[in-house]
Amino acid sequence: xxxxxxxxxxxxxxxxxxxxxxxxISFCTDGLSKENIxxxxxxxxxxxxVSLEVPEGEVFVIMGLSGSGKSTLLRCINRLxxxxxxxxxxxxxxxxxxxxxxxxxxxxxxxxxxFQHFGLLPHRRVIDNVVYGLEVQGMxxxxxxxxxxxxxxxxxxxxxxxxxxxxxxxxMQQRVGLARALVIEPDILLMDEPFSALDPxxxxxxxxxFIKLQKVLGKTVIFITHDLIEALKLGKHIAVMKDGQIIQIxxxxxxxxxxxxxxxxxxxxxxxxxxxxxxxxxxxxxxQLATMDQEPEVVLSTMEAKAVENLFVVDSxxxxxxxxxxxxxxEAVHRGATNLNGIIKADPAVTEADRPxxxxxxxxxxxxxxxxxxxxxxxxxxxxxxxxxxxxxxxSEVADR
Amino acid sequence: xxxxxxxxxxxxNSFVDWLMLTFSAFFDGISxxxxxxxxxxxxxxxxxxxxxxxxxxxLLAWRVARWRVAIFVVLGFFFMGTLGVWDRAMETLALxxxxxxxxxxxxxxxxxxxxxxxxxxxxxxxxxxxxQTMPAFVYLIPAIMFFGIGKVPGVIATVIFAMxxxxxxxxxxxxxxxxxxxxxxxxxxxxxxxxxxKIQIPMxxxxxxxxxxxxxxxxxxxxxxxxIIGAGGLGYEVYHGISRIDVGRGFIGGxxxxxxxxxxxxxxxxxGKPRRRKALAE
Numbered sequence: 031x032x033x034x035x036x037x038x039x040x041x042x043x044x045x046x047x048x049x050x051x052x053x054x055i056s057f058c059t060d061g062l063s064k065e066n067i068x069x070x071x072x073x074x075x076x077x078x079x080v081s082l083e084v085p086e087g088e089v090f091v092i093m094g095l096s097g098s099g100k101s102t103l104l105r106c107i108n109r110l111x112x113x114x115x116x117x118x119x120x121x122x123x124x125x126x127x128x129x130x131x132x133x134x135x136x137x138x139x140x141x142x143x144x145f146q147h148f149g150l151l152p153h154r155r156v157i158d159n160v161v162y163g164l165e166v167q168g169m170x171x172x173x174x175x176x177x178x179x180x181x182x183x184x185x186x187x188x189x190x191x192x193x194x195x196x197x198x199x200x201x202m203q204q205r206v207g208l209a210r211a212l213v214i215e216p217d218i219l220l221m222d223e224p225f226s227a228l229d230p231x232x233x234x235x236x237x238x239x240f241i242k243l244q245k246v247l248g249k250t251v252i253f254i255t256h257d258l259i260e261a262l263k264l265g266k267h268i269a270v271m272k273d274g275q276i277i278q279i280x281x282x283x284x285x286x287x288x289x290x291x292x293x294x295x296x297x298x299x300x301x302x303x304x305x306x307x308x309x310x311x312x313x314x315x316x317x318q319l320a321t322m323d324q325e326p327e328v329v330l331s332t333m334e335a336k337a338v339e340n341l342f343v344v345d346s347x348x349x350x351x352x353x354x355x356x357x358x359x360x361e362a363v364h365r366g367a368t369n370l371n372g373i374i375k376a377d378p379a380v381t382e383a384d385r386p387x388x389x390x391x392x393x394x395x396x397x398x399x400x401x402x403x404x405x406x407x408x409x410x411x412x413x414x415x416x417x418x419x420x421x422x423x424x425x426s427e428v429a430d431r
Numbered sequence: 432x433x434x435x436x437x438x439x440x441x442x443x444n445s446f447v448d449w450l451m452l453t454f455s456a457f458f459d460g461i462s463x464x465x466x467x468x469x470x471x472x473x474x475x476x477x478x479x480x481x482x483x484x485x486x487x488x489x490l491l492a493w494r495v496a497r498w499r500v501a502i503f504v505v506l507g508f509f510f511m512g513t514l515g516v517w518d519r520a521m522e523t524l525a526l527x528x529x530x531x532x533x534x535x536x537x538x539x540x541x542x543x544x545x546x547x548x549x550x551x552x553x554x555x556x557x558x559x560x561x562x563q564t565m566p567a568f569v570y571l572i573p574a575i576m577f578f579g580i581g582k583v584p585g586v587i588a589t590v591i592f593a594m595x596x597x598x599x600x601x602x603x604x605x606x607x608x609x610x611x612x613x614x615x616x617x618x619x620x621x622x623x624x625x626x627x628x629k630i631q632i633p634m635x636x637x638x639x640x641x642x643x644x645x646x647x648x649x650x651x652x653x654x655x656x657x658x659i660i661g662a663g664g665l666g667y668e669v670y671h672g673i674s675r676i677d678v679g680r681g682f683i684g685g686x687x688x689x690x691x692x693x694x695x696x697x698x699x700x701x702x703g704k705p706r707r708r709k710a711l712a713e
Contacts, residue, residue, distance in 0.1 A: 105614075108618055110614055110617055110618060134620045134621075134622060135620070136620075137617070137618060137619060137620035138619065138620030139620075141618065142619075143614075143615065143618040143619070145611045145614065145615055146611070147609075147611050148611075149609075149611035149612050149614060149615035150612070150615075151612060151615075151630060151633075151634070152634065153633045153634060153636075162615075162616075162619055162629075163619040163620065165629070166619060166620055166621045166622070166625050166629070167620070210615075210619070214619070220618075
């Protein structure tokens with residue numbers, strides 16, 4: 031699985047378009063606004079003091095509206111755009127130190143790129159598009175054809191290799207784009223709004239397939255999008271950009287529950303939190319627990335004291351054993367039993383911590399007993415009550431209360 | 432009071448004299464090369480029996496375009512033969528072919544150069560404008576000066592007149608290649624040579640071929656003018672028709688030029704379109 035090695039790191043990266051870009055940086059650091067700088071110098075500040083780190087094997091999403099500098103930032107990584115100041119490290123190696131020849135080598139071997147408008151070569155067949163990266167490396171024909179066919183199969187385009195790009199639908203064209211990037215077996219995928227030009231339905235389908243593919247391939251991905259839902263769905267971490275700056279970096283749950291400022295809050299206002307938030311995000315400490323070795327009498331008095339109708343039962347390792355109901359406990363006390371054996375209901379509603387809370391709704395509807403949240407070893411992490419579930423479902427505006 | 436006269440004509444004459452003396456070997460060399468190419472093509476076309484030439488062009492048309500174009504080509508050539516100007520037509524064809532070959536050989540590299548450098552483009556633009564807006568007759572003067580009378584100066588004047596659209600459209604074609612495709616080429620580690628030959632030129636081909644097509648049409652329009660300085664061919668028929676007020680002869684020359692123009696236009700037009708197999712699934 032993904033290790034914690036930092037694959038890509040940007041340090042204080044600036045990109046300014048226009049005459050004398052170096053001078054403009056000091057204006058920025060003096061706090062002049064972008065409009066001000068443009069009017070006075072004619073320079074456009076595209077990327078402004080960006081620092082970020084992308085761990086190996088992770089999908090890192092950079093999200094922002096058009097003009098926020100996200101595409102420029104992406105192009106700084108493979109130096110399609112030369113940064114004005116700052117450094118990018120790939121595997122610890124500074125990109126600016128590469129001469130033309132080495133840069134071409136890094137692009138050929140390490141970096142695959144996918145474009146918003148596909149960027150396919152219309153005069154080449156699908157297969158000839160896919161082999162492009164291998165062809166410029168000088169790989170022999172038979173080998174590159176073999177690898178291309180394998181990759182086309184991976185993206186679900188077997189049988190289309192002889193077609194021309196304009197004979198394919200948008201979704202299929204982008205699969206060709208993806209295959210072209212994957213065929214060089216890069217460590218890193220740079221994806222510049224790859225699904226933005228597709229119909230919503232196809233977009234969702236491509237996202238799902240991308241998630242599946244990424245599970246197998248485990249590439250380090252930088253994924254650009256202007257679509258927050260897409261960002262939340264695909265990203266392990268998300269960086270929100272505005273006016274060339276990064277406003278917030280965090281997990282999807284962080285972005286939704288703890289927006290860094292008004293801008294991000296505005297963005298996430300309409301997000302259906304039920305899809306983003308997970309059971310682990312809204313779990314609450316249970317008011318009280320029963321243990322296996324407790325006497326029914328003790329359990330009953332706890333219940334009465336807390337005024338609850340039921341209690342979760344855990345063993346000595348905090349593993350969830352089940353649930354006891356007040357009536358049953360009272361009956362056991364009456365019977366004179368010394369432990370809870372025999373009255374534990376073994377099948378309370380249980381969920382794992384990483385389940386989207388949306389999926390908890392049917393369970394909450396079926397019973398008014400809180401839902402138990404457990405980890406992989408079945409240890410009880412806490413409970414989700416109907417009230418807290420309801421208050422987090424819907425848009426985050428509701429969640430903010 | 433009279434105007435002070437600038438002896439411009441004298442200056443130009445002595446400059447040209449100096450040029451001819453100093454670079455005579457150079458002009459002779461150019462003249463020799465053009466002559467070899469021109470007479471090679473011309474004698475081939477005239478040596479072959481007419482039906483072989485027609486058949487060859489018909490086959491070419493059938494290969495690059497549809498069969499309807501091929502039929503048009505065959506009928507057009509046959510018609511010119513029946514008008515009794517076959518040899519003249521072959522002379523014109525040879526002259527056009529030579530001039531276009533030379534034009535394209537210069538125009539495409541220049542167009543590529545202009546596409547890759549804004550400075551070059553800015554420098555070339557006024558020169559090309561001047562070349563195209565100058566009346567075609569003007570080119571006859573330096574051509575006669577350096578190369579005398581005959582077919583070679585005819586080729587030279589035609590080359591100068593016909594080259595600009597080739598340069599322009601090559602430049603345009605390469606500059607019009609979509610940014611994201613060029614970016615993709617770079618992102619996958621193309622060298623600038625690979626980018627040029629694998630992406631930019633192939634994608635610019637339709638536009639470049641439109642430039643070649645324009646070059647051919649411009650060259651044909653020079654055919655009559657070239658006849659004034661002895662370039663021969665169908666232009667001579669027209670020129671002769673004018674000077675003798677022989678309308679019929681002039682008309683035959685004119686209509687033959689139009690037929691050649693249409694044939695070459697269809698042929699090069701078809702070459703610019705990307706050919707491809709039918710879609711597997713449609």
